[in-house]
Every structure is written in structure tokens, then in C-alpha cells.
Amino acid sequence: MTTDAPTRAPLGGPIGWIENRLHLGPFIGALLHVRVPADAKTFYLGGITLFLFGIQVVTGTLLALYYSPTPDAAYESVLSITSDVQFGWLIRSIHHWTANLMILSLILHVIRIFVQGAYKYPREATWLVGGGLLMLTIGFGFTGYLLPWDQRAYWATVVGTEIAGAVPLIGPPLLLLLRGGPDVTDATLARFFGIHVLVLPLLIGALIAIHLLFVHQQGLANPKRPDPRPGRPGPDLSAEKTKPFFPDYILDELIAWYAVLTALVVLATIFPAGLEAKADPLITPEHIKPEWYFLGVYELLKLVPETVGVVAPIALVLVIVILPLLDRNHEVRPRRRPIAIGLATLLLVGLGVLTVLGGRS
């Protein structure tokens, strides 16, 4: 292979050994040495979500070493992880809290992208892939919730799959496919376990890679001006202030990760993941509630007919996913997008109110 680059002194040590054989230097350099707008304010949310996913991979793999996915053994195995296995309570509680924080940081990430108009040209596809990532993450939450096989897990799954079964047209076969039969049984547990530890991780791994590739190709959005479009006069970008992604941005991101890790350990220690009574298909406990991110839909189903309560959230998610196709306004600054920002605020307040009502009832 020939190159115009000036010849450097050969690297020594293990890094040199690898470099002399694989020539990865230019590839890694191209990944790291990019510049980001100095004005970019990401609040490190995307990176935090990625970090949390990494934690889930590690803690999830550890939990899978002790977990038994059958109704007879699942509950006892989780009990054993929590009380017998060294650091078992910590690993399980961190897995539990990371799941919650991952959903929270994803929601905040979506809000950040929306407010800064970063889903607009040329980043429509990145937003679309991000929508897929959000749904996969919720899928992780939903399937993982059943695995402890306690009352809360069991009945959240009965209600959740029942909601899926109420989707017009595809509902009934979808319910059978999800449950592996008409009821929530050992078949459901086996399916949810398989989906949780094999199907979703493979899918999310692929989508994360695509999402990061897109972000790398397009760079971070500038929250103060839209990206120039081909063939149209754009602003002079030569004077735009930028900063290096590596090490400046990465260092800040790393600090954010440490802060998140600290928060996780504190949460897991003060509020460890609990376990209710073993699942009983004959008794629905009183005041049963799903996880906080499903509370809004759960409360909505109390107030409106079932079909409306099921179709409305699906329609809403679809509208959010195809938002870049609907919103043709080029402007990115929130003050100049009063309708979009107003509608989003209304939606968030509505969801917030439903969630609080669901939490109280």
C-alpha cells in the first residue's frame, strides 16, 4: 500500500505491533479528529444514553449467569441473586436503575434534539434511526420487566400485552405471538427472555452503529443556524467557532459519565430493586401500576375507550417518528418556531399530567 503521508518512525510496543499489521491509525484518526461547533449544546445526553446501554450489557450479562427463565425457577433465582450472590443486589439494582435512567436520558435527548431543530436537514435519517432506538429501549423495559416473575412483573405484562392485543387488526395475532399463547405463561417468559437477551441487543447494536455513523458523517448540529442546503446561498461558515471532538468534547462527556455512574450507585444503594410476592395468575394485586414511562398510557386507558387509548399513543409515536417529513420549516431557533414548540410543550404537559394522575390513582 502506498501513501502520500510523511513516513513516521515505526511505533513500538503492542500498539506498534497492531498498527504495523492492521494500519488502523488513519481510521481511528478519522473517527476521533473531527471538529464540533463551539455553540453546540448537547448536554451529553446521547453519549450518556450510550454509556448507560454499556452498563446494561455488562450487568445484564452478569445477571444472565444466575437467572433461570422458567416460572418455577425465575422468582427464586432472582431472590438468590438479590440475597445470596456476592454483589448480586448491587448488580441487579444497577441494572434496574440504569434501565430507568436510560429511558429518562433518551426522552431528554429527544427533547433536546427537538428544541434545537437538530432533526431537520440533513439529519432526518438520524432522527428516524433514533426513533427506532427509542422503541427498542422501551421494548427492553417491557420484556425485562416480566423476568423477575413477581406479582408486579406478571400483571404489568398481562395488562401490557392486553393493550397490544387491542391494536386494531393486528392486535389478536400480536397478542398470541407476544404471549406464546392466549395467556401469560411459561411460554411468555421464555419469549420475553429470548427477546430481551438476544433479539433486542442484536437489533439495538446494529441501530446504534448506524446512528453513530450518521452523527459522525454529519457532525453536530449548530443550534443557532440551519445547515446550508446544496445549491442555495448559505451563511459564511469560515468564521464559525469550532472545538476538537477529541479530546475536548470527549473529556466533558467522560465527566458526565462519571457523574451518572455516581448517581446510579447512590440510587441502587438507597433504593435497591425490590421483589414482590411470586406471580399468582389468580390474584391481581390492588393498586397495581406499570413502570413510570407507561403510566400515562395506563391512565389514558382509564379515561377513554380502549381503542382510542391504544390508537392515540401509536399515532402519536408515528407522528413523532416522521416529524422531519411533516415539519418543513428550515428555522432551528426555538423562538422562531412558536407553533412547533407550543405543540410539543402542550404534549409534554399532557403526558406529565396523565403520568402524575396515573401515579396517584
Next chain:
Amino acid sequence: MPSEIEQGTSGGGTTIPAAEAGGRESRGFGRRRFIRYLMSFSIVSSLAIVVTPIIGFLIPTKSASGTAGGRVLAGTLETLPVGTGAVIAVGSKPAIVVSTATGVKAYSAICTHLGCIVLWDEAAGAIICPCHDGRFNPATGAVVSGPPPAPLAPLATAVEGNEIYIVTG
């Protein structure tokens, strides 16, 4: 129309003058289209070969549908005096038996709203669902209040001596 028709597959592929290829051109175009159809068909059928058994595998087996109850002893007139009720298993399905002033009634205990298991609330004198507080009339199974869209499915009961049976299937 190009004067030469590319025939090669590699970058420097052979070219045939148009005059020489004239007769083959229409046949060649048909052949290419045919090959394209063949390729598409191959791709679709290959996908079908892979996807069909996967979907078939995922469809639950008949044995996963649970067992029919037949005839199940729900209790006795002593254990279930008027004004009381209980949830019992009939095969793999839960049922609720209530003893009302108009006789012993039994219904499927699966709430018609979101599938939670209803329970007998003695103080309220009603069958209630703990999920969204749906209430049902114990004498008829009809919805009294709350979001359930339909009454509870009734089950046949038989009282023999002082024993209460639920009869299904």
C-alpha cells in the same frame, strides 16, 4: 442510442460494434430483463424459505391454549354464604363465584378491560377490578361503573346438595 453496446463485466470489457450486435440487441434486452426477473424471484423465494419456518415457529402451539375446566368444585353453601364470593381456577382460567340473594352466580374472573383478575368486594357488594376500579353487578355480571367495555362472561353453575360446581366445556 449508443453506437456500441457494452458487453463486458469488467472495467475494460469487450465491446461489440452496433452493426454486429444489432440482431442480438432486442434479444439481449429481453435476456437481461429475464435475468433480472429471475434474480428478483430468487431473492424473494430465498427470503420466503427463511421467513416461513421462522414465522411458523413463532406461532404458539395448540397445547399452549390452556385446558378446559370441565366440572370444578367451587365450594359449598357453607363456605360461600350469601354475600360472599371467591376466585377459583377452572382449568387454566380463573373464575369468580358469588353467592347472591338470587342464587349462586359464576363468571370468568378476567376483566373485560385489560385482563386483570376481578375480586369480590364484600363491603361494596360488587365485583371489582383492582386495575382501573371497574365494577360489575354480582347478580348479572353487567358493568356498573368504570372503563370495562363489556360484562363479565357468565359461567354455568350447578348446586348439588350443598356443593357448588362450575361447569364449562
